[in-house]
Amino acid sequence: MQIVDLKNAGALAKEQAARILVEAFKVSAPLAWPTMHDALEEVEDSFGDDRISRAAIDETGRVVGWIGGIDAYDGHAWELHPLAVDPQFHGQRIGTGLMRDFEDRMRERGVATIWLGTDDESNQTSLGGVDIYPDVLQAAANIKNLRRHAFGFYQKMGYIVVGLIPDANGFGKPDILMAKRISEKGRS
Numbered sequence: 001m002q003i004v005d006l007k008n009a010g011a012l013a014k015e016q017a018a019r020i021l022v023e024a025f026k027v028s029a030p031l032a033w034p035t036m037h038d039a040l041e042e043v044e045d046s047f048g049d050d051r052i053s054r055a056a057i058d059e060t061g062r063v064v065g066w067i068g069g070i071d072a073y074d075g076h077a078w079e080l081h082p083l084a085v086d087p088q089f090h091g092q093r094i095g096t097g098l099m100r101d102f103e104d105r106m107r108e109r110g111v112a113t114i115w116l117g118t119d120d121e122s123n124q125t126s127l128g129g130v131d132i133y134p135d136v137l138q139a140a141a142n143i144k145n146l147r148r149h150a151f152g153f154y155q156k157m158g159y160i161v162v163g164l165i166p167d168a169n170g171f172g173k174p175d176i177l178m179a180k181r182i183s184e185k186g187r188s
């Protein structure tokens, strides 16, 4: 597997990345990118200024995963958005490879923090389907992974829960905010 800039990978690769987005989120977050049209727009957006967009390519030249990032705080903290691996290839360390590459690219830029939001739209965590007010931060601190929600993947990558957006996708469907410090010095 190699990891390349999606922007230079050709039209077929961009379509494959968009299809992965639709397929990977179909069950866990169906509101995210319901159609190829939505996903292709996301792919195009990922080539903008202050963005990074990297694709994992297998030995046949096919895109098997995609990761993107957005400079959100003047270079100090970047948002990881989005990350998706082709469901046929889950559990083969492709997500790990994309995260490592992404973090290396961020360190090259002197970024201190990577943060992300991962939605619970289908009651996969203890935060789904319940009213988390008023003790939102306590709910965040006590989060449990009930049905393999992706926050468990990010925890394995060293990210911690730093907050919640309650009802971000409708009642009982929060966005779980996570972050990781990737360089001690960061930018001056």
Ligand SMILES: CC(C)(COP(=O)(O)OP(=O)(O)OC[C@H]1O[C@@H](n2cnc3c(N)ncnc32)[C@H](O)[C@@H]1OP(=O)(O)O)[C@@H](O)C(=O)NCCC(=O)NCCS
Residues within 6 Å of the ligand: 024, 025, 028, 083, 084, 085, 086, 089, 090, 091, 092, 093, 094, 095, 096, 097, 117, 118, 119, 148, 149, 150, 151, 152, 153, 156
């Ligand atoms: C989350 C995702 C990117 C992981 O990619 P992957 O290539 O399957 O993950 P890896 O094989 O690199 O897994 C690395 C470790 O994380 C664990 N892991 C993977 N997905 C997990 C999940 N949903 N919950 C808990 N742990 C998970 C693996 O078991 C493995 O653990 P180990 O080191 O103890 O063996 C992939 O499942 C995916 O695209 N999911 C759908 C889209 C999505 O949820 N994106 C992120 C949300 S914003």
